[in-house]
Each structure stands twice: as structure tokens, then as C-alpha cells.
Amino acid sequence: MEEIYAFQDEQPYEVLHKLLVAHHHVSVYLSDDEFDDLVFTNECLRYLAKRTLVNKKLDITNTLLSYHETVAATPSEELAGTVFIVDDTPESCAELSNKYGVCIVSRQNPAEASYLTEELARKEIRTANSYRYSTQGKVYVGWKAALNPRSKRWQATPMNSLVVIDNYMFGDKGDRLAIGQENILSLLDALLPSSLSVDFHLLLVTANEQAFLKSRNLHKLTQYLQGELKxxxxxxxxxxxxxxxxxxxxxxxxxxxxxASHHGFACFKGHKTQWPNDLVVSGIFRNVEEEGFDVPWISMHDELRAVRIQRDKNRKLRNPDSGYDDPTHLVYGFCDNRLLELVP
Known part of the structure; x- marks a missing residue:
């Protein structure tokens, strides 16, 4: 019951409902007798139970499994946007969060999960600046330098999946493909966690209007990223x-x-930027008690839904006899990113 009661003093029930009704189920760790008793005596649990009767999207279940066992037993594709709220130490929660890349909030110190409700970065990229830094004998340029030390804050945010969308990520001529590869590697190196106990899912979505990108280009790209990220x-x-x-x-x-980035992710050439740019990143529940609090969440779902539709469209365009993709609409590599399971 501690997991549910944690919300009671923090936010109005209406806000709790908004956070949970469309995207999460609620799990309570009690014996059946205790659960039945508390449905009638705990105001917050009773509120949620009533809501499940009128909205089938909200699922409330009871289990005696510990949250460690629950997280470990959760299928990989379901480890996308789940939020666990448990009565355990912040240290234990952080350890398990980092292990699986999921948000596990300690009721003892909910502030440790403030990345859900804060603006994580607001970075202005200026043409007059040089984006380069060195550490332990290594020199980093581009996004890796621009986001330092912001990357440390991001690396404290659990993650096991990433979708990067940019129509002009790799360009359509000259050295734009190489520049795009350089930029995406630098960005990923700044953001990806240092360790993880599940596979990391990465999906890149870009334009290919002139069929410039071929399967051979994408094969080299995926091999390059997997090899260089180490x-x-x-x-x-x-x-x-x-x-x-x-x-x-x-x-x-x-x-x-x-x-979101105003001028895209392929803006660096070495340590210099090719044009002014900016990057703003927000936790999906930013400004949760204010009007329009769900803008990051809605934007996230709109983009993921569009990507899922595009993936399915590309697969339907694939030649059933040869197995080859349409030249413009490619779907290469592992495209069943677990984040796409968040949207119908």
C-alpha cells in the first residue's frame, strides 16, 4: 500500500489520474484480505479502484511479488515507460533503475526522480564557440562536448531505449552522410548509459526522398555505431x-x-557548429500541476505514433517476392524499438 499512498500528500487525485489513466497500470503488494480491507479504508486506493470500473485503460492489480522480482520478470518490450513507486531506500532504487533503465521512485526520497518533472537541458549552440573538451587523454568534440556537464545529469536518468528523428540527419549528397554519422555518434556517446542489464534499443528516423540512402549505407552506419560506442x-x-x-x-x-532541436542534430563539423542551433529536453511530466503539463507526453506519443505508422507502412511496401524494401521507404535492422509499444 505504501506505493500508492506515496501520491496522497503530493498531488491532487485528478493529477494522479491524468498521470496514470492512459499509460500505466497500478500494482499493489498486499495479501488479498489486506487489499480488500484497504480498498474501503484508504481514500487514495479507493479512488483508483473506482476509476478502473469506468475506464478500462487503467488496470489495478494485486501481487505479493517484490518489486525486484516484478522488474526482473517484466518482458523487455514492456520496460519502456513504466514508473515504479516503492518504499525502499533511494540507493536501492537507483541501483535497480540503472540496471534495467526504468524509473523506480523511492517513497523515502521522491526528489531523486525529479527528472520526470524537470527541464533537463536548454542548450544554445553558437557559431562563435568551439565545442571541444579533453579528459583522461581523450579529446571530445561536437555534442559530447556541448552537453558536458549536462550529459552527467542525463546519464542519471534511467533509459534503455532512444528514438532520434531528423529528416536531415544524413543529407543527400557530398559529405553529409559522414557528417551525420559523426554527429549521431557524438550525441549517443553523451547520452547512452555506461552500463545496462538489458539490450539497448536505438531507432533512427530520417528522410530519403531521393533514395540516397541504401541498405549498404545503413549496414555500415549500424556497424559503425555499435563498434564505436563501446x-x-x-x-x-x-x-x-x-x-x-x-x-x-x-x-x-x-x-x-x-x-527537440531547432536546426537538427547534424549541426557540428568537428569542434565547430555549421549554424546556430538549440536543444531543449524536458521530463515527460514537466510542470505536472500547471495547465498544459502533458505537452512533453503528448509530443512524445504523437512522434512515436507517427514513427510506428511509418514503420508499418514501409513494411507493407516491401516487395513480397524479392523481400527488398521500396528504395525510398527503408526499414533496416532492428525497428521494433520498445518505445513504440507505448502507442497503439
Whole structure:
């Protein structure tokens, strides 16, 4: 019951309902007798139980499994946006969060999970600046330098999946492909966790209007990223291409944050930026008690839904006889990113 009661003093029930009704189920760790008794005596639990009767999207279940066992037994594809709220020490919660890349909030110190409700980064990229830094004999440029020390804050945010959307990530001529690879590697190196006990899912979505990108390019790209990132866990990489859409989407979506870049992610050439840019990243429940609190969440879901539709469309365009993709609409590598399971 502690897991549910944790909300009672923090937020109005209406806000709790908004957070949970569309995207999470509630699990309570009690014996059946205790559960039945508390449904009638605990106001917060009774509120949630009533809501389940009128809205089938909200599921409340009772289990005697510990949350350690629950997290460990959760299928990989379901470890996308789940939030566990438990009565355990912040240290234990952080250890398990980092192990699986999921949000586990300690009721004893909920502030440790403030990344859910805060703005995580607001970075202005200026053409006059040099983005380079060195540590332990290594020199880093581009996003890795621009986000330092912000990357430390992001690396404290649990994650096991990432979707990067940018129509102009790899360009369509000259050295744009190489520049795109350089930029995406630098960005990922700044963001990906140092350790993880499950496979990391990475999905890149970009335009391919002139069929510039071929399967051979994407094969080299995925091999390059997997080789250069040097993480002690498997990285499943997928790429989806499409026609240039009227919306110039440049989004960064992880388990618990949504980010957007005004001029895209391929803005660096070495330590210099090619044009002014900015990057804003917010926890998905930022400003939860204010009007429009769910903007990051809605943006996240809108983008993920569009990506899922594009993936399914590309697969339908695949030649059933040859197995080859449509030249413009490629779906290469591992494209069943667990974040796409968050949307229908």
C-alpha cells in the first residue's frame, strides 16, 4: 500500500489520474484480505479502484511479488515507460533503475526522480564557440562536448531505449552522410548509459526522398555505431526512412524525456557548429500541476505514433517476392524499438 499512498500528500487525485489513466497500470503488494480491507479504508486506493470500473485503460492489480522480482520478470518490450513507486531506500532504487533503465521512485526520497518533472537541458549552440573538451587523454568534440556537464545529469536518468528523428540527419549528397554519422555518434556517446542489464534499443528516423540512402549505407552506419560506442551491453540499431514530410521534425525521445532541436542534430563539423542551433529536453511530466503539463507526453506519443505508422507502412511496401524494401521507404535492422509499444 505504501506505493500508492506515496501520491496522497503530493498531488491532487485528478493529477494522479491524468498521470496514470492512459499509460500505466497500478500494482499493489498486499495479501488479498489486506487489499480488500484497504480498498474501503484508504481514500487514495479507493479512488483508483473506482476509476478502473469506468475506464478500462487503467488496470489495478494485486501481487505479493517484490518489486525486484516484478522488474526482473517484466518482458523487455514492456520496460519502456513504466514508473515504479516503492518504499525502499533511494540507493536501492537507483541501483535497480540503472540496471534495467526504468524509473523506480523511492517513497523515502521522491526528489531523486525529479527528472520526470524537470527541464533537463536548454542548450544554445553558437557559431562563435568551439565545442571541444579533453579528459583522461581523450579529446571530445561536437555534442559530447556541448552537453558536458549536462550529459552527467542525463546519464542519471534511467533509459534503455532512444528514438532520434531528423529528416536531415544524413543529407543527400557530398559529405553529409559522414557528417551525420559523426554527429549521431557524438550525441549517443553523451547520452547512452555506461552500463545496462538489458539490450539497448536505438531507432533512427530520417528522410530519403531521393533514395540516397541504401541498405549498404545503413549496414555500415549500424556497424559503425555499435563498434564505436563501446558499451558493455548489446545495442539493437534500426533505421526507418521516408519521404520528406512537411513537418521538419527533429526530436529526441527516450523512456522518460522528450527533446527537440531547432536546426537538427547534424549541426557540428568537428569542434565547430555549421549554424546556430538549440536543444531543449524536458521530463515527460514537466510542470505536472500547471495547465498544459502533458505537452512533453503528448509530443512524445504523437512522434512515436507517427514513427510506428511509418514503420508499418514501409513494411507493407516491401516487395513480397524479392523481400527488398521500396528504395525510398527503408526499414533496416532492428525497428521494433520498445518505445513504440507505448502507442497503439
Amino acid at each position: 558499451r558493455p551491453y548489446a545495442i539493437q540499431v534500426g533505421v526507418i526512412t521516408r519521404d520528406v514530410s512537411p513537418e521538419h521534425r527533429r526530436a529526441l525521445i527516450s523512456n522518460y524525456y522528450f527533446g
